[in-house]
Amino acid sequence: MNCVVCVTSVPDTASVIKIGAEGKGIDEAGIKWIPSPFDEYALEEALQLTEAKGGEVTVVTYGPERAEAALRDCLARGAHQAVHVLGGEATLGDSFTIAKVLAAALKDREIDLVLCGVQGVGTDCSQVGQMLAVLLDLPSIAIVTKLEVGDGSLTAEREVEGAKEIIESPMPAVITCQKGLNEPRYAALKGIMAAKRKPVEKIEVASLGIEEGADPFYRVESLTLPPEKAAGTIIQGVDDPAAAAGELVKLLRDEAKAI
């Protein structure tokens, strides 16, 4: 049971976002980079599967030098191998190019299951897993909250509006992992020490036959902050909550026309 986990590095979710000088990206000064939170569910699922069934977990990322930290984090938690495709700054948010790069890096590997996070936090696209599946000619199941792997096939639960879909698929397949799938483990000190000695395979993106930025599918024309919101109407309701509740309902009906 060989699993590949695709991980991406994103700004810490508590980061304050400032716009960079060119107005097309963020100001990276002071940003702390973390593995995208959804990727932790993907890694945990892969680790549990290989612990139960044997095989190896390979983590792969496409990103600049700093993205190696995300791979080291995965190795510390128990991943066996790591592949770092160097680049990615010119293709941020360009899901199809990212999927092409990952497909080129993975195409000759023996894979039973590819696991991605449901989306990269930040670009919030939620597309790479499905595109990668098409490029590798594999079935894909997105937003998985439960997974059972059998002999050459899997059953997954997928979250949809007001319902769950139960899906059966042969393997290999690509799944994108949602919160609820498992409880990700933390890296133990022993794992962190061991991870420092594990090798990370480095691949230059050009060696995959892809010229970054030459043929984009997604182009950011501008990045702006949302407009400041005007101060709202705040009602003091500590002393007379019933009166405050009545006033709120009245405002919602007469002024906001929301009810």
Added chain:
Amino acid sequence: MAGILVFVEQRDGDVRKASLQALSEAKRQGGAGGTVTAVLPGSGVGNAAAELGAWGADKVFVADDPNLLRYSAEGYAEVVAKAAETALPSAIFFAGTAMGRDLAPRVAAQLGVGAIPDGVKLTLNGDTFSVRRPVYSSKAFAEVDTAGKTPQVISLRPNVFAAEESGGSAEVVAIDGLSLSIRALVKALVVVAGEELDVAEADIIVSGGRGIKGPENFALIRELADALDGAVGASRAAVDAGWIDHSHQVGQTGKVVSPSLYVACGISGAIQHVAGMSSSKIIVAINKDPDAPIFKIADYGVVGDLFDVIPPMVEAIKAL
């Protein structure tokens, strides 16, 4: 290439509201200088197809096949790709539902183009769109395009674009010659009992956070939601505490919602929560901490104990 192809999603023959919104937006955009064509896969969906003209479709491609009764990314993508080969649209719209967000990237990759997810505003330049979309969990907005690649595959955030009946009628055309080689297939759709209204689809949402103190108090949140005909949402704190299922979670690691009214009860307003609901039209906060950050983005707020404020609020709403 001209015109807009719109993927229409149905469940048991009922067309999803978010798809009608996408169809109406295609019509408002004048079909990008061409016709608006709907594509509807399913089984026994003939009646649903005939109605789409009233929502803006000039033409409807129907793929009616028992193998399409349940959703499959591969089967449905084949239908949309086939419709695109015939209609040669300059753009393909999807409603940004769980299905649309899954299907759009597969269709795009199959057509050899990229995709733009989660659009909240479309601007037509000539016959291609520039799309405004929230990024960094709505802490910023990006104006993006497909760098000249067409068809432009775009998904639209639900509840942002209005569904409007235009009163037109559509020509219905069957798609045939499908091979439908489906590997991953939905075997069952399990509707979560008693929780029909999902936060992602609701027009009014009442959410509870850490301040509701325990799982039993979601009854109070539910009471207010019921009085407003809304859905029950939750903050990450409430979900992580095990008080309510993750499917209710609104925020960065939950669902992103844009209802017309969002009532946050006992939610402090952590940046990760705000990310999921800041595009709501009217935001109401009920919190006993006057310094809670949620008040900074609230249109209306009550500083007070939610256990004292919500019951009379329910009474006042019922009395309207």
